[in-house]
Amino acid sequence: AQSVTQLDSQVPVFEEAPVELRCNYSSSVSVYLFWYVQYPNQGLQLLLKYLSGSTLVKGINGFEAEFNKSQTSFHLRKPSVHISDTAEYFCAVSPDAGGTSYGKLTFGQGTILTVHP
Amino acid sequence: GAGVSQSPSNKVTEKGKDVELRCDPISGHTALYWYRQSLGQGLEFLIYFQGNSAPDKSGLPSDRFSAERTGGSVSTLTIQRTQQEDSAVYLCASSLVGLEGPGGTQYFGPGTRLTVL
16 A cells, blocks of 8 residues: 655745655555646646656656655655746655556645745 | 546535536546545545456445446446535546556546535
């Protein structure tokens, strides 16, 4: 089984400041890692994902995340945020192999990022 | 191209009534998922369909919940004898997991907001 912990439920920042949204996971098997974003009154959209290879993953809208296997973390970062980045961000994992959990996403509780002018 | 669509967008029902929620996945996507998003529980996996394989129903919260996928395309999630705790946003997602493996991007629909009075 997998579990995901997003350490901050809310993160307020000022425009053009850097931001880091923290995510830690627990799993008995190897996993793939994802960050999704949900803008107000919209559906979930994939920001980025780590499947294999380089541990630094770049996504859309200037976001990036780094997979740290030893710390079981996948923190999301952006060097300079915009008002339009205000949204809820979800970290998720899925097993990387077959079996009954194939492809199933386990989500964290979400982090609400609010960017102030 | 067309994304994942869900209907209705909003559903208000009385406690004890049955409801049906519909999902139209992206054409050609082999995998279809249902998730539930609620204030208390966050985003939870409900059920997963992959091709002609038996569905993974491990996330269904009770036997009042069922789902089917006809012809490998459209899916219907049925909740019988609805309870107030069933109030949530029900999200559907589809992916090319059969081709991309378990890390295939899941594309989410806009959701159906269910309110049980």
